[in-house]
Amino acid sequence: MSIDRPRLSKRIAAISESATLAVDAKAKALKAAGRPVIGFGAGEPDFPTPDYIVEAAIEAARNPRFHKYTPAGGLPELRQAVADKTLRDSGLRVEASQVLITNGGKQAVYEAFAALLDPGDEVIMPTPYWTTYPESIKLAGGVPVPVVADETTGYRVDVERLEAARTERTKVLLFVSPSNPTGAVYARDEIEAIGRWAAEHGLWVVTDEIYEHLVYGDAGFHSMPVVVPELADRTLVLNGVAKTYAMTGWRVGWLVGPQDVVKAAANLQSHATSNVANVSQAAALAAVTGDLSAVAEMRTAFDRRRRTMVRMLNEIPGVVCPEPEGAFYAYPSVRELIGKEIRGRRPESSVELAALILEEAEVALVPGEAFGTPGYFRLSYALGDDDLVEGVSRVGKLLSEAR
Ligand SMILES: Cc1ncc(COP(=O)(O)O)c(C=O)c1O
DSSP states (O other): OGGGSOSSOHHHHTOOOOHHHHHHHHHHHHHHTTOOOEEOOOOSOSSOOOHHHHHHHHHHHTOGGGGSOOOTTOOHHHHHHHHHHHHHHHOOOOOGGGEEEESHHHHHHHHHHHHHOOTTOEEEEEESOOTHHHHHHHHTTOEEEEEEOOGGGTTOOOHHHHHHHOOTTEEEEEEESSOTTTOOOOOHHHHHHHHHHHHHTTOEEEEEOTTTTOBOTTOOOOOHHHHSGGGGGGEEEEEESTTTTTOGGGOOEEEEOOHHHHHHHHHHHHHHTOSOOHHHHHHHHHHHHSOSHHHHHHHHHHHHHHHHHHHHHHTSTTOBOOOOOBTTEEOOBOGGGTTOOBTTBOOOSHHHHHHHHHHHHOEEOEEGGGGTOTTBEEEEOOSOHHHHHHHHHHHHHHHTTOO
16 A cells, blocks of 8 residues: 555655755754854855855856757857866866756766766765765665775775775766865875776776865865876766855856767756756856956965965874865874863763754754765865964864864
8 A cells, every 4th residue: 555655755755955055054953043153064165156256156147048948958158158167277178068067066077987987886985075966876786885085094085995996886086186075185196006007997086176266385286087098988076166166156157078978967957957057057157267266366265275274183182183185174183082071070081072062052964974985074265264273273272172
């Protein structure tokens, strides 16, 4: 009888809420209630979208062409502009027909795995991972296979560890540099070694390049299919305007890859969501055809905050934070503090410790459980300098009470 059937499908019931969005929402709600909460949860630049991009959107909103459906795979001029931008920024040469414009990088992640995976296919997933990856892989019927790296290797995996996780069901390697949540950036020779290994074993690579312009110090960004060209026909590159142009709310991303896969993903999108909002696509067009001065300005601010945050975190007894070289996150280990007494309580996990910090210090951080590694926190440094110093000081003061 249908009455006995579960209300939700197993597939959807198994998806967990995005922990990063949940922490951010809780911090914003407390703030709205008048509490002086400082949030390190957000995965977005604290800058507004540059004016010239907003102006392009306003103009587009007045153009009747954009009041109608446009091709599901994206505005032709934006697909071409993304192809041109990809060559400019990473050196990968692609045609407009190899670009699919998606509803943010998130939809590109989902569609990449949906297009590649059959039930039971395994995806090797370096861990700590961004929360959305395992859920997208599972939704597509795939099996995420975590390969953990900790602070002793700067959260970077190597071929030996990857090879230990490979089985005959492995179809895809997920590769993300700079990384969310750790800020790790792989060197060119590391990318080459990993890429050659993937090519040798006939694996597909899904590589997320959304933080390509946010690298600091001596670190450099390198695109895996450029470093290992023989991989190009089996690589999907994911990217978007969110982080580079402070455009998280506009929802424009893209997937770049071999034509057959891009066409298949476009077919899926044509039934799921159709074209991305045209006004947003017009804004993205202005962004990717413009220069990179806005991201250069943000990078300077992020770099300054990064150094302040890492220094302050490492001064807290029991906290160990390797220097992140990219994105806008620090990922300190707090393993030594788990189980210690703080203000009459003994948090037994980083989730519990994060809850204690929110209550006692009014600071929101995302616990490492959200990224597959309990015992860590992710802190975004995409917030104002004063709030950053105040927030980390409060955390330091509280954690220094640990006994
Ligand atoms: C690694 C990574 N990839 C993709 C995205 C997707 O960004 P959006 O969907 O806002 O374009 C994010 C956002 O947090 C991210 O951190």
